[in-house]
Amino acid sequence: MRHLLDLEGVPAADLANMLDTAESMAEILNRPIKRVPTLRGKTLLLLFFEASTRTRHSFELACKVLGADSLALSAATSSTTKGESLLDTGRTAEALGVDGVVVRHSSSGAPHLLARHLRVGVINAGDGTHEHPTQGLLDLFTVRARKGRIAGLRVCIVGDVLHSRVARSAVHGFTRLGADVVLSGPPALMPPRGGSVPVEVEPDVDRALDGADVVMALRIQKERQEGGMFPSIAEYRARWGIDAARLARARPDAVLMHPGPVNEGVELAPELMTAPPSLIAAQVAAGVAVRMAVLYLLLGGVGG
Amino acid sequence: MPLIEKTRIMDADTLTRTLRRMAHEIVERNGGTEALWLVGIRRRGVPLAQRLAGFVAEFEGVRLPIGTLDITLYRDDLTLKADHPQVQKTEIPGDLTGKRIVLVDDVLYTGRTARAALDALMDLGRPAIIQLAVLVDRGHRELPIRADYVGKNVPTSKREVIEVRLQEIDGRDEVMIMGPDDASPSRELSGGGEAGSRGSGGRERSEAGPKPRPDGVSGEAGMDEAEGRAE
Known part of the structure; x- marks a missing residue:
């Protein structure tokens, strides 16, 4: 290499x-x-x-x-x-x-x-x-350390996937090692369909989280909102923000990740930051x- | 150019008897088993340490703590190698400080592996004493290092390789001297071990052989080629 x-x-x-x-x-x-x-x-x-x-x-x-x-x-x-x-x-x-x-x-x-x-x-x-790529590797490393494997896991990535280099590296890494990846977020921030990597796109986050082993929230960048990609921070939080109730839709042993820095109360509810499923410090x-x-x-x- | 088997210097029974004798020596020299730890150097030092501990348990009724040491990050020839030796885990069962440590390896050759192991141990704590136990001492030291416990002294030429085969890794117990097939001259002979694994003979590569870097070939390709040949 x-x-x-x-x-x-x-x-x-x-x-x-x-x-x-x-x-x-x-x-x-x-x-x-x-x-x-x-x-x-x-x-x-x-x-x-x-x-x-x-x-x-x-x-x-x-x-x-x-x-x-x-x-x-x-x-x-x-x-x-x-x-x-x-x-x-x-x-x-x-x-x-x-x-x-x-x-x-x-x-x-x-x-x-x-x-x-x-x-x-x-x-x-x-x-x-x-x-x-090193963020993608540390995401893989953190999940493998906790779950013991990557293959067969369902990984749900939520947020501005289109502009996220973190998401792109994660998608390549997780799919290459045999995980299933589902993407969720505002439709304007989803990657175009028909890409080279087989991923599922499910704009309804509650459905996307169903049965997830790994939930990865991405940082929302305010300049995207100003660019009209989604209506408002409040609406983003209501429709795609991860809170305890939403996280409960994933598997009981699901882990929560975020590349940081977190907009607390936007993409992640503050109380989840240090909750047991959170791997943010481990990342x-x-x-x-x-x-x-x-x-x-x-x-x-x-x-x- | 592959090496061929020249002489079997230990069979399974001899190897077992040798290790049993070394286990007795280790306990005798240390006045018992108090604070005594065995630390195997990866890869074949690890099963050897486990066997020594097994013999000590037999006649002393005490199970010695065993550690494993990976010395890759302490090698002095990393920048000379094109491929990266896989870094394995170092696992030490607690604080080394004040312990009597017996380092265990299969072959003592240049002494560079033992030097790296000493550095690695020192970074993990301050043992009361460090001793070295090897199954085979083949000579040709390049550093002022000697073993405290030796299974067998074997005079070798630098063109030869000692291959220690252990049940746990290789499926059988024996120690072989490997050498070049004298019918055709060989170029790089200080490596050892079969493909996919690396015995101590391979780890302690002597610098005495011809430089494995043909003119006109990039350093990386040249080294790769040499590595492939040696192993």
Whole structure:
């Protein structure tokens, strides 16, 4: 593996290998001394052109635990404000001798552009409305840790699926590993029918939740509402917001997920955040182990 | 170029007798079983540690705690390898601090695996003492490391490989010396273990062999090819 740009098209065996590796990494995070020397001497550049808390910090922590150095470049303080292009920034980083680049960008395909032109490994940390592969991996990891399997589970994803890179990576990952995925949300925010991945679309969330093992609520972005994609926050909450009564329609042992940050009281009722079915904290914790696994697989060998 | 079986240096009975003797030595040298833990180095050190614990239980009536150690993240040759060794779990049954740890592995060769295991253990706590038990010591150390308990000393050439086969992993108990078929010269001989698994012979790859990187081939492809040949 040289880059991690998307989960689409990644073979099931490779996904399983990443999850197994992440499981071994999770053990290190439970030790009194959370550090191994594996990537000593490697440097990772974190290029974040969009805001991020969880993703950036968990990449930084993953670097530290594996003994690598990380160099953070946020768009606001760098030469990008002087008009330096993405590619120039990447080439500069390469000239500085970094071993890999983690990039988040508002344009879909930005990491692919870097991967085509740089010699170092590129990890997509979220590109536009395309994919967020490490988030998809940590969702898979969290569900597998709790449920013991992915295959045969019914996964219900609720919200703005059309614009969600989290949903896109989750759909590819879960279906590849044999889960059934059903999407729900405002009809204008559902993906067009006839895509390459077999998913069910059920705009009525109460029906979509019926028999679900995994319920994943997505963050609603207010600018979509302003764009007329759905009528109002109040109506969204009434028709698609997940509360205890709605969650009861899923299986009794269903788990609840959200990529964060949560608009409490919009897509999720506040009391559900820390309720027993909630895996939201576990997702954040899994993020470090999963990113350690990806860094190891990308930078650990000759190719890195 | 495949290696062929040269000599069987232990059969199942010898292997069992050897482990039984080592179990006695471990208890004797440590003055009993107080705070004594066995830690097997993946992969074949793990069943060996379990068997040693079984013998100790037989004659001392005490079940020693057993840990398993994966040293992949502590290897010093990660950046020399094209493929990524699968990282397995390390499982230690509690706090190591103050314990008497016997590291168990199948083959002691360059000493690099033992070095990595020592680093891994130190990160998990501060044992009172760490000892090393190996089924076979084949020589050719590259680091100042020696074993406290040795099943059998076997002089080898670097062109040979010691293959330890255990019932739990390989379906039978025996220790073989593997070597090149002398009829045709071989290029990369320090690897060992059958396809799909990796014995210690393979893990402790000696750097003495010819560089497995043919000119004009990218490093990655060259290494892949060499790995395939060695295993």
